[in-house]
Amino acid sequence: MSTQQVICTGGSYDILIEGGALAAVGERVRSLECTHTLLIADAEVAETHAAVAADSLAAAGCSVAMHTLHAEEANKTMPAVESIWSAALSAGLDRSSCMVAVGGGLIGDVAGFAAASFLRGVDFVQVPTTLLSMVDASVGGKTGINVQLPSGELGKNLAGAFWQPRVVIADPITLSTLPLRERRCGLAEVIKHALIGDPDLLDVIEQNLDQILEAEPEVTTALIDRAVRVKIDIVQKDEREHGCRALLNLGHTFAHAIEPDADLGLKHGEAVSIGLMAAAALSERLGRLEGDWVPQLRALLEKAGLPVRLEAARLSEDLVARMRFDKKIQSGSHRLIIPIAPGQVEITDDVPEKALLEAWNAVIG
Ligand SMILES: NC(=O)c1ccc[n+]([C@@H]2O[C@H](COP(=O)([O-])OP(=O)(O)OC[C@H]3O[C@@H](n4cnc5c(N)ncnc54)[C@H](O)[C@@H]3O)[C@@H](O)[C@H]2O)c1
Ligand SMILES: [Zn+2]
Known part of the structure; x- marks a missing residue:
């Protein structure tokens, strides 16, 4: 078991990482002095993990209503937020009530935004059930939804709020039901965190890869514990993304150029994996790369079952054009995060x- 604390001006909170922690949700929420709760569950885990959390809330003496949502980016929009507000009103939530999100990063983002805005803000608790949300999305207080662009496409995470959870409760046992491909995707973000702030973690992943991919609880708990420390360290220094929080976007500006391409069929973590290789190639082109560690990174990503190249033919010119529209571009020039x-x-x-x-060409074909 591990408990870590995030200290920030928007409210400090604990991150609890423990096999079986789902059963402690009720007790932790009760200690916030909340009695009415709305549990917002990913439909995929509503009858399993969310039901355990709901029982725990009821056993602790909280009233609990459950609202389920399907975790699809097309659903991560205003109607989902309104459906949460309506469910909260039906359940009789007031300003001293609490919303509890049980699911991956998508559910956490939508539910967090609904909590930030319902009655101008109610307590919010994150119960992440994907590896990605345990090490990344549930921590740091970013909430949000997608918004339709004038072109008709969905603009990712364009509306939202900073709203810190009161507590994050991560139960690695919930990862046993997560599809292997999603576990691999979460691992891409863990590897990203290792590159940003915990180089020895790369060896830990290498040595325990099979158990990690099998979601063995003890090994996974230790992995999450270390990976989340990197995120905590950064969000504490830069709560509102004015500076170093941008480092968490390592590989992401490249990833965002290929992720929306439906023909490639890449999930976010897979696009990030290719993005990490492209960022390393860029670092080399800029003469910033130090040492000979990139082949090892490539081998680790490949062993983890993640793509390291773009298999389909794509023109690097088109990909760079897509990057121009990424919101990380500052005043027309390209700002990127590179690993040294x-x-x-x-x-x-x-x-x-x-x-x-040149960086794109290094990962195409
Ligand atoms: N707020 C942040 O700081 C932040 C950071 C990174 C990503 N995000 C957001 O998080 C989302 C991605 O999160 P994600 O990777 O967790 O994906 P997700 O929430 O879309 O979940 C992935 C899939 O796994 C299913 N699932 C979740 N838990 C499961 C379980 N235990 N067993 C079986 N199936 C399960 C879901 O239904 C879904 O099909 C994106 O919308 C992204 O924008 C937010
Ligand atoms: Zn990511």
């Missing part, structure tokens, strides 16, 4: 397009 060495990453402004084209 494991545990050492930096924000680089004014990246020349030629270097970006």
Whole structure:
């Protein structure tokens, strides 16, 4: 078991990581002095993990109503938020009530935004059930939804709020039901965190890969514990993404250029995996790369069952054009995060397009 604390001005909170922690949800919520709760559950886990959390809330003396949502990006929009508000009103929630999200990052983002805005803000508890949400999405207080762009496409996470959870309760046993492909995707973000701030974690992953992919509870608990520390460290320094929090976007500006391409069929973590390789290639092109660690990174990603190249033919020019629309571009110039060495990453402004084209070419085909 591990308990870590996030200290920030928007409210400090504990992160509890423990096999079986679902059963402690009621007790933890009760200690917040909340009696009315709305549990917002990912439909995929509503009858399993969310039901355990609901029983725990009831046993602790909380009234609990459950509202389920399907975890699809197309659903991560305003109607889902309104459905949560309506369910909260039906359940009689007031300003001293609490919303509890049980699911992956998608449910956490929507439920968090609903909690931030319902009656101008009610307590919010995160119970992440994917590896990605345990090490990343549930921590740091970013909530949000997708918004339709004038083009008709969905703009990701364009509306939202910073709203810190009162507590995060991660039960690694819930990962036993998570599809293997989703576990691999979560691992891509863990590897990203290792590159940002915990280089030795790469060896830990390498040595325990099979158990990690099988979601063996003890090994997974230790993994989450270390990976989440990297995120905590960064969000504590930069609560509202004015500075170093951008480091968490390592590999993501590249990933965002290929993720919406439906023909590629890449999940977010898979796009991030390719993005990490492209960021390393960019670092090399810019003469910033130190040491000979990239082949090891590539081998680890491949062993984890993640893609390291873009198999389909794509023009690097088109991909760079897509990057121009990424919101991380500051005033028309390309700002990217590059790895120098494991545990050492930096924000680089004014990246020349030629270097970006070369970085893409290094991972195409
Ligand atoms: N707020 C943040 O800081 C932050 C950071 C990163 C990502 N995000 C957001 O998080 C979302 C991605 O999160 P995710 O990767 O957790 O994906 P997700 O929430 O879409 O879940 C992935 C899939 O796993 C299913 N699932 C969840 N838990 C399960 C379990 N225990 N067993 C079986 N199936 C389960 C879901 O139904 C879904 O089909 C995106 O919307 C992204 O924008 C937010
Ligand atoms: Zn990500």
